[in-house]
Amino acid sequence: MPDRVASRLALLKALGDNTRYAIYLELARSPRPLTTAEVADSLDLHANTVRPHLERMRDVGLLQVESESRGGVGRPHHRYSLAPDAPSLGLEPSAMPLLAAMLAGVAAVSGATPEEATEIGRSRGRMAAQQAGFGADESQAVAAATCLAALADDLATFGFDPAVAADESGTTIAFTHCPFATLAEAHPHLVCSLHRGMVEGFVEEAGGMAVTRFRSLVDRLPCRVELAAG
Secondary structure, X not given: XXXXXXXXXXXXXXXXXXXXHHHHHHHHHOOOOEEHHHHHXXXXXXXXXXXXXXXXHHHOOOEEEEEEOXXXXXXXXXXXXEOOOOOXXXXXXXXXXXXXXXXXXXXXXXXXXXXXXXXXXXXXXXXXHHHHOOOOOOOHHHHHHHHHHHHHHHHXXXXXXXXXXXXXXXXXXXXXXXXXXXXXXHOHHHHHHHHHHHHHHHHHHHOOEEEEEEEOXXXXXXXXXXXXXX
């Protein structure tokens, strides 16, 4: 018990600093892990000011860090997020992950098919595209560019941290972070199909592009969507 009390006191002391508390709130609200630079930009602070605060919170167990190689010379990016057992401070809807897991279990037991999940996701994707406000009189080139940017924004809102790459064969959006990872690992055919439908519905409604291939956990390959102007 004394160890637990001491640990709790260390957490509270770490959050007693106003800057650290602001950083912690920013990470708690984010749907994906953030780099030092991203935290600094959002709070209008210098990265050198933010970095020691992040390290202090990691040392006491408030944060966890992921290393992301840049594929070249230099130090890897570090992305920070709340540790699994860190206090939520009432910011996260703690009941929602439990509810989502139970609903996914109900769907699986009830025999819901990937095709049905895709159609449900597609409905949500169409609605999101309508809310993005695409104009019917846009040229194909403008519509394709607008569709791509809006789709990436929609994916970022959910926390997929999309990375866009294009070449002569088409465009790929990689999902560098999956906010549905826990559910997707438990029910990949249903959850990944929902995500696929969301993307396909958005693109179909927006126009200008077409989904040529969707890769998910089911494919055992890096999760991504491949698109072409259409």
